[in-house]
Amino acid sequence: MGNSNLFTGIYAGLTNTYAQLAAQNPNGLTLEGISEARNDIQNNLTLNQSFASYLQTNFNNIDKDGDGIISSEDMTNLTNMMSAQGLTKAELTQLYASGASGLSTDTINNILEHFDDMDTNHDGRITQAEISAYTVNSARQEKVDEYAHKAATDMSVFYGSDSSSSDSGTYSMLSYRYKTSSNS
Numbered sequence: 001m002g003n004s005n006l007f008t009g010i011y012a013g014l015t016n017t018y019a020q021l022a023a024q025n026p027n028g029l030t031l032e033g034i035s036e037a038r039n040d041i042q043n044n045l046t047l048n049q050s051f052a053s054y055l056q057t058n059f060n061n062i063d064k065d066g067d068g069i070i071s072s073e074d075m076t077n078l079t080n081m082m083s084a085q086g087l088t089k090a091e092l093t094q095l096y097a098s099g100a101s102g103l104s105t106d107t108i109n110n111i112l113e114h115f116d117d118m119d120t121n122h123d124g125r126i127t128q129a130e131i132s133a134y135t136v137n138s139a140r141q142e143k144v145d146e147y148a149h150k151a152a153t154d155m156s157v158f159y160g161s162d163s164s165s166s167d168s169g170t171y172s173m174l175s176y177r178y179k180t181s182s183n184s
């Protein structure tokens with residue numbers, strides 16, 4: 001997953017959908033304006049209904065100053081808030097399904113499956129930082145597991161069995177001690 005932000009497509013999708021809706025409502029984007037735009041057959045092919053639906057159902061939260069209009073400032077606050085606080089499971093599920101999020105099914109399933117483990121501050125929201133930290137930890141854990149496995153394999157070679165003890169000219173001091181103590 002690297003350091004790229006997985007949610008960039010979601011922010012861009014919401015912002016672009018807002019821009020499209022705002023352009024059709026030059027006097028300000030109201031809840032009614034979103035509803036009309038969603039029902040307007042001329043928007044059928046161009047309006048992303050998932051993003052538009054999100055703006056509609058979360059209208060009052062997005063319209064922080066309560067003037068009944070989602071301004072571009074309200075949108076900036078929304079994406080900044082999402083970026084800082086993260087997305088809920090429900091938001092991820094809904095916005096991923098927009099088809100414009102850029103998130104693969106594998107990626108989203110992986111996140112949803114490990115959501116609670118990734119959500120290290122347990123606020124019900126997942127941030128890019130939490131996902132990155134989890135990914136790094138997982139990679140590290142895989143290395144630890146790999147190393148432990150390799151070490152265990154090396155150990156059995158290292159100590160060998162009694163039948164193979166004769167063919168070894170490369171015993172280390174540790175194995176020499178081991179053999180010595182086991183023979184005494």
Ligand SMILES: [Ca+2]
Pocket residue numbers: 063064065066067068069070071074
């Ligand atoms: Ca407003």
Ligand SMILES: [Ca+2]
Pocket residue numbers: 086119120121122123124125126127130
């Ligand atoms: Ca969190």
